Amino acid sequence: MLELHPAFKATLEQNLLNYISTRGGESLNLAQILTRGTAIDGGLFVPEKWPSVSQTQLSKLLTGEYTEIAGRVLELFGADSLATNSITDVVSKAMQAFPQPVGPPVTQLKKGLWTLELMHGPTLAFKDFALAPLAEIIASTLMHENRQATVLCATSGDTGAATVSAFANRDNLRAVVLFPEGGVSEFQRKQMTTTGADNVLTLCVKGDFDACQHMVKALYQTDAAKAYGYTAVNSINLVRILLQTAYYFRTSGLIKSKTGNASNFVVPTGNFGNVYAAYIAKQMGAPINRLIVTSNDNDVLPRLFESSIMQGNTTVKTISPSMDIQVSSNFERLLWHIKNGDGSAVQAAQQSLETNSRYTLSETEMQSLTTDFQALRCTESEANSAMQHMQNKFNKTICPHTATGVHAYLTLGDDSEAETIIVETAHPAKFSEAVAKATGITPTVPSHASQLMESQEVMHSVDANIQAVQATIDDFFS
C-alpha cells in the first residue's frame, strides 16, 4: 500500500475543506461533491479557500510520480471524507491502464520550449488522466457504500471516449454518453460505440455540444435523477479537475528543477476545465507564470479578453471538435474568483448570460483576469500551418487541438522570463483526416488504443430534448 507522506498527514486536520456553490448556496465536503453535478442553485462547486500548503508539502507536490502527486493533491482537498482505501492506491490502480504510469512525458523541443504529452492514455486524450482515476474512485466509494449510480456525460468526443473506457463493464455503475450528431471524428465515435458493454448507452443527439451539455445539466434536476443516481463526470466535476491539477504540479516542478525557470502553459481550451486545473496549481504555489488559453473559430474566450464581454455565438464545426464550444462551463469558477467569491454577483452574471446571452466584466475584473491569463484564437488555416511547422521543424506530428497552442506560441514568441509548455491534448491519430490533409502524414494509432475499433458500433439516435433522452435511457436499462 502506498503511504501518504508524513508532511501531509500532519496538516490534514487544518485542511478540512468545504465546497460551496459559485452562486452562493450549499456547503459540502469532497465525498459529497464526488458524484454531484451542479449545485442546487445551478452553480458549480468551488473550494471555499485554497488548502494551505507548507514549503515541505509544496516540494512534495512538485516531485515524484503522477500517482503520488494526485494522491497528495486529493488529500489536501479532503480525500479523507471519501469512503475508499488509500486514495493513492485507488489512483495507482487506474494508472495501470496507461503506457507510462509514472506520468505524462515532458519533452523539450528547443531552448525555452517544451510539450506536455497528455495524449498517451487509453483513449489518446488528456481526459484519461481525470476519468480513469475518477471512475476508480467512484467505483470504490459505491462499493463501500453499497450504492449504484449512473454517470451522465455530454461530450464533444474525447470525454465520451474516456468515460466509456473508464466505466465500461463495471458493477454498480452505468454510463450514458451524449454526443452531437456529426460533431465528433469517426475515431472518437467508434471509441464510444464499440465496447459492447451493456452498462453503457451511447446517444447520438440531433443538436450541438452545447445542447448536449444543457440537457445533462437539466437531467440532474428531474425526478429520474434520484432513481438512477445521476452523477456528473463532465469537467464540471471538481474531482476530475483536481486530478488534472497533479500534472501541472509535476510538470512545472520538473521544468523548474531542470531550468530554474517558471512555466507558461499554453492550453487548448473548450470548457475551461484543463486550464482551470493549471490555475489551481498556480494558486497553490506551483512555479507557473502565465496561462495562455487558445481556441479555434469558436472564440468565446478570446472575444471576452478583447471586449470584456462574455457572449456565446453559434457553434461552428472545426477540425478541432473537442473545442467546438461556446459555453465554457468552468469559466464560472474563475468568475467566482475574480468576483472575490461573491456568489450573488456570479448568480447575476450567469442569469444575464441565460436571459440576455451576455455579461460584461468591469475594468478591475478584467485586470484580475489578465493577471494570470491571456487568450488567442486560431483559424483552420493557422492550425494547418502550425501542424506543418511542427512536422518540418521538429518532426513531430500533432493533433489539430494542440495546433491552436502551437499557433499561439508562434504568435507570442519566446518568453525571456519563463519556459513555454504547449499542452498536447490529444493524439494526432484521433484526427488523422485533418492531420493528413495538413501535413501529408497519416499518424499511426498506438497499439494499446487500436483494439475494439473493428467491432460492431452500437448507438441510439435521439432528439435534443430531455423527455426523449430520458425515455431512451428508461428503455435501454429496463
Ligand SMILES: *Cc1c(COP(=O)(O)O)cnc(C)c1O
Ligand atoms: C476536452 C479537450 C479540450 C478542451 O479542454 P477543456 O478542459 O474542456 O477546456 C482540448 N483538446 C482536446 C483534445 C480535448 O479533448
